[in-house]
Each structure stands twice: as C-alpha cells, then as structure tokens.
Amino acid sequence: MIDRATHRTVVMHRFTRDLKAGVEWNVRANEVGVVANWRALAETETRPALMFGTSSDRIGTPSGQSYYATLSKSFARVAPYAGVSWSGYEERLLYPFGVNVALMDGWSAMLINDGVHTHLSTTYGWKNLSLTLLAVERKHVGVTVGMTF
Numbered sequence: 001m002i003d004r005a006t007h008r009t010v011v012m013h014r015f016t017r018d019l020k021a022g023v024e025w026n027v028r029a030n031e032v033g034v035v036a037n038w039r040a041l042a043e044t045e046t047r048p049a050l051m052f053g054t055s056s057d058r059i060g061t062p063s064g065q066s067y068y069a070t071l072s073k074s075f076a077r078v079a080p081y082a083g084v085s086w087s088g089y090e091e092r093l094l095y096p097f098g099v100n101v102a103l104m105d106g107w108s109a110m111l112i113n114d115g116v117h118t119h120l121s122t123t124y125g126w127k128n129l130s131l132t133l134l135a136v137e138r139k140h141v142g143v144t145v146g147m148t149f
Contacts, residue, residue: 008056010035018042024056031056033065048073057089058096058114059136064089068096077102085115 012022012035021036035055043049048071057064070083082097094115101109106126112119120135128149134142 012037026056029062031063043073057087058085058094058116059119060117061087061089070096087115 007027009025009027010022012020014020018039019037021034024033024035025031026033033056035053037051037053039049039051041047041050051070051072052068053070054065054067057066065088066085067088068083068085070081072079072081078099078101080097080099082095085094085096086092087094096113096115098110098112103109106124108123108125110121110123112121117137120138121132123130123132125131125146128147130144130146132144132146134140134144136142
C-alpha cells in the first residue's frame with residue numbers, strides 16, 4: 001500500500017447547497033491539496049445529477065490531482081453513478097463507476113471502480129457522524145470516520 005493513502009484528513013466548507021471546497025492533507029506523504037465538489041445539476045425524477053470536482057488522485061497513486069465529472073441517479077434504494085476523470089498522476093482519462101445501495105437504518109454499501117481498481121465499502125451513519133469500512137482493491141482493509149458540523 002502506498003503511504004499517501006494510509007492517513008488522510010479532509011476539511012471542507014459548504015459554501016452553498018451545491019458547492020463545497022476545502023483542503024486535503026495526506027499526512028504520510030506530507031502533501032496538502034485542494035478538494036472541491038460542485039453540483040451543477042440537481043437530480044430530478046427524470047434527470048441525473050451532474051457533479052464536477054477535484055481531489056487527490058485515486059487510491060494507490062503516490063501523487064497527483066484528479067479532476068472529474070460524475071452523473072448519478074437514485075432509484076429507490078439503489079444509486080448508480082458513472083463519470084470521467086483526469087488522472088494527474090497517470091496523465092490520462094479514467095472512467096469511474098459504481099453503485100451505492102441503502103440497506104437499513106443508517107447502513108449502506110458501495111461498489112466503487114475508480115477507473116483502474118474496484119473497491120468495496122459499507123457505511124453506518126448516525127446524526128452527524130459516519131463510519132466506513134473499506135476493502136481497497138477488495139483486499140486492503142481501511143476505516144474512515146466522517147463528521148459534519
């Protein structure tokens with residue numbers, strides 16, 4: 001596993017309902033970068049949401065920034081997504097995709113393909129906290145903790 005992915009801190013501020021931005025600190029790589037998400041189009045009954053954003057490159061890369069556009073659409077408890085992303089590390093376009101499934105009482109599961117590797121996660125969210133168990137490349141176990149305030 002690449003050191004860059006082992007310890008990461010992200011602090012974001014929501015400026016509007018559709019725009020949030022902040023900083024991402026990859027502690028072991030001593031790297032600080034910009035992270036941002038803009039929902040250009042909100043999802044409707046007949047149209048998917050369209051998001052643009054940037055963050056550090058995909059899990060497993062030693063450096064680089066990623067820039068992406070993603071379409072997503074919820075169908076009851078299942079929400080697939082697909083997009084295109086520019087990998088600064090690999091200097092090429094990638095085509096990430098995945099699906100999030102709402103399970104029960106705060107639980108969800110996600111299949112994530114970052115355009116190169118497939119990852120799995122399950123998340124439990126309550127109030128303003130979330131705890132996610134990751135299977136990076138379906139074999140390296142990780143944990144993320146999230147908090148909104």
